[in-house]
Amino acid sequence: xxxAGERSGLVTGSDFARVRFLAAEVAGSALRRARAPEFSALRxxxxxxxxxxxxxxxxxxxxxxxxxxxxxxSVFSAIEAMGAEPGxxxxxxxxxxxxxxxxxxxAAALRSFAVEGVWGTSPHLIPHFALHSPSGTISxxxxxxxxxxxxxxxxxxxxxxxxAATTWLAGGVIPGVWLVLSGWSPERVPDPSxxxxxxxxxxxxxLRPVGAEKRRVPRFQVRIGEGDSLLDEVDAPIDLVRLxxxxxxxxxxxxxxxxxxxxGRVCVELVSGPEGPG
Amino acid sequence: MSSVSEGAVWITGVGAATPLGFGLSEIxxxxxxxxxxxxxxxxxxxxxxxxxxxxxxxPIPTLDEDLPRSGTTPLDRLVRWCVGNALxxxxxxxxxxxxxxxxxxxxxxxWMFLWETDDQAGGRRVLDPGQDRExxxxxxxxxxxxxxxxxxxxxxxxxxxHAIEIGRHWLRMGLVDLCVAGACDLAVTPLGLATFGxxxxxxxxxxxxxxxxxxxxxxxxxxxxxxxGAVFVLERAIDARRRSAPAYAEVxxxxxxxxxxxxxxxxxxxxxxxxxxxxxxxxxxxxPDSVDHLNAHATGTPVGDAAEAAVLRAVLGEAAARVPVSSxxxxxxxxxxxxxxxxxxxxxxxxxxQAIPPTINLDEPDVELxxxxxxxRPHPVRVAVSNSFGFGGSxxxxxxxxx
Numbered sequence: 001x002x003x004a005g006e007r008s009g010l011v012t013g014s015d016f017a018r019v020r021f022l023a024a025e026v027a028g029s030a031l032r033r034a035r036a037p038e039f040s041a042l043r044x045x046x047x048x049x050x051x052x053x054x055x056x057x058x059x060x061x062x063x064x065x066x067x068x069x070x071x072x073x074s075v076f077s078a079i080e081a082m083g084a085e086p087g088x089x090x091x092x093x094x095x096x097x098x099x100x101x102x103x104x105x106x107a108a109a110l111r112s113f114a115v116e117g118v119w120g121t122s123p124h125l126i127p128h129f130a131l132h133s134p135s136g137t138i139s140x141x142x143x144x145x146x147x148x149x150x151x152x153x154x155x156x157x158x159x160x161x162x163x164a165a166t167t168w169l170a171g172g173v174i175p176g177v178w179l180v181l182s183g184w185s186p187e188r189v190p191d192p193s194x195x196x197x198x199x200x201x202x203x204x205x206x207l208r209p210v211g212a213e214k215r216r217v218p219r220f221q222v223r224i225g226e227g228d229s230l231l232d233e234v235d236a237p238i239d240l241v242r243l244x245x246x247x248x249x250x251x252x253x254x255x256x257x258x259x260x261x262x263x264g265r266v267c268v269e270l271v272s273g274p275e276g277p278g
Numbered sequence: 279m280s281s282v283s284e285g286a287v288w289i290t291g292v293g294a295a296t297p298l299g300f301g302l303s304e305i306x307x308x309x310x311x312x313x314x315x316x317x318x319x320x321x322x323x324x325x326x327x328x329x330x331x332x333x334x335x336x337p338i339p340t341l342d343e344d345l346p347r348s349g350t351t352p353l354d355r356l357v358r359w360c361v362g363n364a365l366x367x368x369x370x371x372x373x374x375x376x377x378x379x380x381x382x383x384x385x386x387x388x389w390m391f392l393w394e395t396d397d398q399a400g401g402r403r404v405l406d407p408g409q410d411r412e413x414x415x416x417x418x419x420x421x422x423x424x425x426x427x428x429x430x431x432x433x434x435x436x437x438x439x440h441a442i443e444i445g446r447h448w449l450r451m452g453l454v455d456l457c458v459a460g461a462c463d464l465a466v467t468p469l470g471l472a473t474f475g476x477x478x479x480x481x482x483x484x485x486x487x488x489x490x491x492x493x494x495x496x497x498x499x500x501x502x503x504x505x506x507g508a509v510f511v512l513e514r515a516i517d518a519r520r521r522s523a524p525a526y527a528e529v530x531x532x533x534x535x536x537x538x539x540x541x542x543x544x545x546x547x548x549x550x551x552x553x554x555x556x557x558x559x560x561x562x563x564x565x566p567d568s569v570d571h572l573n574a575h576a577t578g579t580p581v582g583d584a585a586e587a588a589v590l591r592a593v594l595g596e597a598a599a600r601v602p603v604s605s606x607x608x609x610x611x612x613x614x615x616x617x618x619x620x621x622x623x624x625x626x627x628x629x630x631x632q633a634i635p636p637t638i639n640l641d642e643p644d645v646e647l648x649x650x651x652x653x654x655r656p657h658p659v660r661v662a663v664s665n666s667f668g669f670g671g672s673x674x675x676x677x678x679x680x681x
Contacts, residue, residue: 022451094536100410106390107404110397113469118326121469123477127541127669130387131432136670139536145550147534148672149440150432153388154413160429164444171447173534187407224427224453226378262416266427 022166026218027176028084028206030077031244032070036188036196039066046073046141050080053142060141063124065105066200067098067182068134072141074204075178082206086143089206093146093174094135097161098153099183099237102129107190138178146174157181158238158259159222162268166222169209179205183237203240218247218272220258225265232257233264246270287446288518288525288681291368291511293360293460294623297333297504297610300359302367306627308609309635310654314488315610316502322468329480331487332466333504333611349417351392356462357383357418360509364458365422368511369523380426380454381419382445383509384437384461386615387470388414388430394469426454434668435575435612436534437461438508438619439676443532445512455517460509463615474503477542481578491612492639493576493605494583494649501577504611508619515681526626530661531562531677542669544585551589551673555665558675559593564661566597571628571657573621573664576605576637577612586665587645602657604650608638618666622676625662629680632658 034042043061046069053076061069106129112120127133131150139148147168152160158181165179182202189195210219225231238259246256249272260267294300297315298308308315315333324330338355341362349358361381365371370379392414393404403409415430427448433440438461445459465474474480481500483490492498510526518525535554539545559566572590576583583605591598606624607613613620628634633654640651660680667673 020453022453100389100407102390103393103404103407106393109469110394110404113472118328118472118475121472121476123473125390125469125473126387126477129390130434130669131385131389131430132434132437132668132670132672133541135433136536136541136672139538139671140541143538145536145538145553147440147674148433148536148670149437152413152430153385153432154416154430155411156413156416157430160431163427163429164431167444167447167451170451171443173443173447189405189407191402191405261428262412263419263425265425 020224022170022222023210024166024169024207024220025210026205026247027208028078028082029204029247030074030081031201031203031240032074032077033199033201034070035199036194039069042069042073047076048080049076052086053079060137063128064137065102065129065133067101067202068137070200070202071096071134071180071182072138074180074202075138078204078206089142089144089176091146091175092144093168093177094139094148095151095161095165095177096134096138096180097151097157098134099157100187101131101153104188104190104194105129134180138180155236156261159261159266159268162220162222165207169207176206176208179207181238181240201240203244218270221269221271223267223269231264231267232260234260246272285450286515287449287512287529288515289510289527289529290513290518290523290525291364292526292623293363293367294508295335295338295356295359296506296620297335300339309606309624309627310631310633312636312638312653313609314638316487316491318487319466319471327471328475329471329482330484331490331502333502334466335505346421348421349414351395352464353388353391353414353462354417356464356507357414358421360460360462360507361418361422361458364509364511370456370511375423377455378426379424380445380448380457381415381424381428382441382457382459383415383430384432384441384615385414385430386432386437386463391464391467394467433672434670435614435617436666436668436672436674437615438622439666439674440534442510442529442622442676446529449512449514457512458509459512460507461616461619462507463613464505465614466503466505471503479579489639491578491608493578493608493637494643494645495640496642496644498578498580498583500579501607502611504613506613506620507616508623525681527629527678528681530679531558531564533557533561533675535673537671537673539671544582544667548585548589548592551667552592554673555589555593555675558677562677562679564677566594569597569601569661569663570659571634571662572601572603573625573662574603574605575665575667577607584645587647590647598647600648602634602650602655603647604635605637606635618664618674621664621666622678625664625678628659628662632656
C-alpha cells in the first residue's frame with residue numbers, strides 16, 4: 001500500500017486533530033544589551049538579582065561566553081519586572097537559542113593552539129561554549145530542574161528556539177519555559193581583535209501555554225506551512241530590539257511575523273495588544 | 279489485528295554511522311560480539327595530548343551520487359548518510375518529496391567543529407560571518423529534499439533523547455507526516471581531544487586503547503571520545519500499520535529534567551535524574567518490574583558511573599538485582615551528542631536479537647547492579663530503557679517497547 005498515494009489520508013483515518021500552529025503566552029520578558037567593556041562587571045553581577053533569588057554562585061559566569069552572561073542577566077531582569085517569587089518557576093524548562101556562540105573564544109583558542117598546542121587549550125571550551133551552555137547555565141542560576149536545551153545556533157536559530165519551546169508547552173512536558181534569544185549585532189568579528197562596535201543582545205521570554213480564557217497578553221504563534229507554501233519571509237537574524245518594542249507596545253492590537261525559517265515555511269508571529277483576537 | 283493507541287509512535291527506519299560500522303547489521307554484529315571501536319587516534323598528531331585514543335568514524339560513505347551536495351563538510355556528509363539511510367530503511371526515500379517530513383537533530387558543538395575544521399584546511403570561516411548564513415540542518419534539509427520543520431537541539435549527551443521526544447510530539451500533534459530524529463557528532467578533532475583531555479575527563483590508557491573505556495569498572499579513569507550518528511524515522515503507528523511497515527519499536531516513554539548543580543559534574547543529589555527516569559517509565563505506563571534491559575549512560579568516569587548506579591538502584595528498587603544493565607560506551611567510546619541516539623539503537627539491537635550487548639573491560643565492577651560483562655547475554659527484551667545525562671545538568675530517559 002503506497003504511503004504517497006494516501007498522503008491526504010494519513011491522518012483522516014483517525015480522530016487526530018491536524019494542528020497547524022503552536023502557541024504560547026508571554027508571561028514576562030526583558031531585553032538586555034551590552035558592549036564588550038561591560039562584561040567584566042556583568043560576569044560578577046548579572047543582576048539586578050531580584051530579592052530572594054540569592055542562590056546563584058558568585059563564580060557561575062566566570063568562564064561563560066558573553067551571550068550566556070547576558071542571557072542570564074536578561075532572565076533576572078524579566079523576573080524582576082514580573083515581580084516573581086523564588087519557586088514560581090519550579091519545573092519550568094529552559095530553551096536558549098544563541099547565535100554563533102563562542103566565535104571569538106574559538107578564534108582565540110585556534111590561535112593559542114597553533115602557537116602552544118595542547119597546553120594552550122582551555123578546558124572551558126566545551127562546558128561554556130557549546131550550544132547547550134547558556135540553557136544549562138540559566139537553569140543553574142535559577143535553580144530550576146525542568147529540562148534545558150540549546151536550539152538552533154545559526155542565523156535562523158530563533159525560529160528553532162520557538163519551535164522547541166512551544167512544542168514542550170503543547171506537549172505538556174513543562175508548565176512554562178524560559179526562551180532566551182541572543183546574539184551580537186552586528187556579528188562580532190574576532191580579527192584582528194574583536195570589533196567593539198558590536199552590541200550583544202539577549203531577550204528572555206517567560207512563556208506559558210495559552211490560557212483557555214481570552215487574555216490581553218501577547219502571544220507567539222509558530223505556524224507551519226504545508227507543501228511548498230511560503231508563509232512569509234523576514235530578514236534574519238531576528239530583530240530583538242524591535243521585538244522588545246513590540247512587546248512593550250500598548251496601543252492597539254497587531255500581528256507581525258518576527259522570524260521565519262530559511263524556506264519560509266515555518267514562521268513565528270507575535271500577536272499583541274490590548275484587544276487580542278479570539 | 280491488535281489495536282494500537284492513537285498516540286503511539288513507532289520507529290520504522292534506522293540510519294547510523296558509528297565506530298562499529300556504517301550499516302545496521304554490521305553495527306549490531308559488533309555490539310553483540312563485544313567488539314571495540316577504540317584505537318589510537320590516527321587522523322592528526324597526538325604526541326602532546328594527555329589522551330591519544332578515541333573511537334573514530336573513518337571516511338563517511340556517500341549516500342547517493344545524484345543527491346545535491348551543497349553541504350560539503352564532514353558533518354554535512356554524516357547527516358546525509360544517517361538521515362538518507364533511515365528513510366531508505368523505512369521504505370520512504372523514493373516518496374519523501376510527497377510527504378511533510380520533520381527533522382530534529384542533536385548536532386552538538388556544530389559551529390566550533392565547522393570553524394575548527396575550516397581553520398585546519400587553511401580557511402578563515404571563523405573570522406568571516408558571511409560564510410555562516412546556513413546551518414548544517416538547513417543544508418541537510420535542502421539536500422535531502424525534506425519539506426517539514428527542522429530543529430537543531432543541543433543538550434550534550436542527552437541531545438538524542440530530546441530530539442526523539444520532540445519528534446514524537448510533532449507526530450502526535452499532526453504537525454508532520456513523519457519525523458526523522460536523532461543526533462550526530464564529530465568531536466574527535468585536535469581541539470576537541472585537547473579540551474576534554476585538559477578537562478581531565480578522558481582516559482589516559484594510551485597503551486591499551488581497547489581496554490580504556492571501562493564503565494562501572496574499578497579501574498576506570500575517564501571516558502574515551504567517540505564520534506558518529508544515529509537517526510530514526512518516527513511514524514505514527516496507525517500510519518505504519520496502514521502501509522504494513524515493519525517497525526523496530528515503539529517510542530513508549532520520555533522523561534527529562536535538569537540537575538541545576540554544576541556545568542559538568544553530576545549532582546550528588548540523585549533526585550533530578552531519578553525524576554527523569556521515573557517520568558519516562560510513567561509516560562510509558564510501565565513499572566520498573568517490567569523493564570527487561572537498561573542501557574546506562576555510564577561513560578567511565580569515576581564520579582558519573584557511581585552517581586548513575588545510585589539512580590538506577592533508586593528507580594528499579596528490588597528489580598535492580600535482576601534487570602540487566604550495560605554500557606555500550608565500552609565499545610564505541612562516548613559519542614557525545616550522538617551518544618543517546620546510538621544507545622537507543624543498541625536497545626533496538628537487544629530487542630531484535632533478544633540478547634543484551636555487553637559492557638567490556640568490566641573486570642572488577644564497583645557498583646551493585648546486574649551488569650552484563652564481557653559477552654552478550656541471551657535475554658528476552660520487550661522493554662528497554664536508555665539513560666543519557668549530559669553536561670549542563672541534562673537528564674533524559676527513553677523507554678522503547680517492542681511492537
